[in-house]
Amino acid sequence: MNPTPQPLSGKVVIVSGGARGLGAAFARRIIERGGRVVIGDILDDDGKQTAYELGDAARYVHLDVTDPDQWTAAVDHAIAEFGSLTGVVNNAGISTGALIEQDTLENFRKVLDINLVGVFNGIRAGITSMRSAGGGSIVNISSAAGLTGLPLTSGYGASKWGVRGLTKVAAVELAAERIRVNSVHPGMTYTPMTAPIGIAEGEGNYPGAPMGRVGTADEIAGAVAFLLSDDAAYMTGAELAVDGGWTAGPTVAQTLGQ
Numbered sequence: 001m002n003p004t005p006q007p008l009s010g011k012v013v014i015v016s017g018g019a020r021g022l023g024a025a026f027a028r029r030i031i032e033r034g035g036r037v038v039i040g041d042i043l044d045d046d047g048k049q050t051a052y053e054l055g056d057a058a059r060y061v062h063l064d065v066t067d068p069d070q071w072t073a074a075v076d077h078a079i080a081e082f083g084s085l086t087g088v089v090n091n092a093g094i095s096t097g098a099l100i101e102q103d104t105l106e107n108f109r110k111v112l113d114i115n116l117v118g119v120f121n122g123i124r125a126g127i128t129s130m131r132s133a134g135g136g137s138i139v140n141i142s143s144a145a146g147l148t149g150l151p152l153t154s155g156y157g158a159s160k161w162g163v164r165g166l167t168k169v170a171a172v173e174l175a176a177e178r179i180r181v182n183s184v185h186p187g188m189t190y191t192p193m194t195a196p197i198g199i200a201e202g203e204g205n206y207p208g209a210p211m212g213r214v215g216t217a218d219e220i221a222g223a224v225a226f227l228l229s230d231d232a233a234y235m236t237g238a239e240l241a242v243d244g245g246w247t248a249g250p251t252v253a254q255t256l257g258q
């Protein structure tokens, strides 16, 4: 009997911001499911180390997502190394935490440039190659902050709502070419981005979410791998919240005023 084929066998995916955190977990999961990955990041030492640890199915390329020329080079690298491009995970991002009144215009623009313009560049960079490959899947990493209004996230929240909207525009424009575009909305997840704000992994450490805890990078990776796979062949323009119920509604304790 032939073994069951791996769901991402034959897929070649660029993961932006894949040097660490969620992006590194996505890269690992893609490879575990049979795919190959080009990690693109500005943290060259971390990115090279992550690709080295992932082995033969991984490469690293320097990629600042705000620069369209660097996206072109990343796509060229994927094709040169692995023969095609079938997926892009637009994951690179930065976060900020300030009240609108105290945020600066410079900071607001910087967050939009990386978190939203970077996704615009990533979507555009992949289209021609995916068309040649007969289709593909683009997964845009938005946030729970792209599903609801979270305080202290002015630039971040605006960028993540923008990613959600841009996803739907790209989905309808590219659907006929079999290029699917979906967004994933992680809740509070333990990574180098969130570690400085003092969250901790483990049960009961995040009472604001109905599940009562923060997520792990591995718990977000399954949604990304699913959307990249042919199991999601009829899904485009969708948004998957992976947030322990955070955006579904308040907790029982909050509802009871406890």
Ligand code: NAD
Pocket (backbone or CB within 6 Å): 016, 017, 018, 019, 020, 021, 022, 023, 040, 041, 042, 043, 063, 064, 065, 066, 091, 092, 093, 094, 095, 114, 141, 142, 143, 144, 185, 186, 187, 188, 189, 190, 191, 192, 193, 194
């Ligand atoms: P992280 O800081 O650990 O990783 C982000 C990566 O993006 C880093 O490797 C960083 O170098 C890279 N990056 C930053 N600017 C870049 C640029 N201009 N070009 C290329 N790469 C760049 O953060 P993370 O928690 O892994 O976040 C990954 C994504 O998930 C982000 O888009 C973030 O907004 C989103 N997200 C995270 C959480 C969470 O709780 N951790 C929740 C919701 C959404």
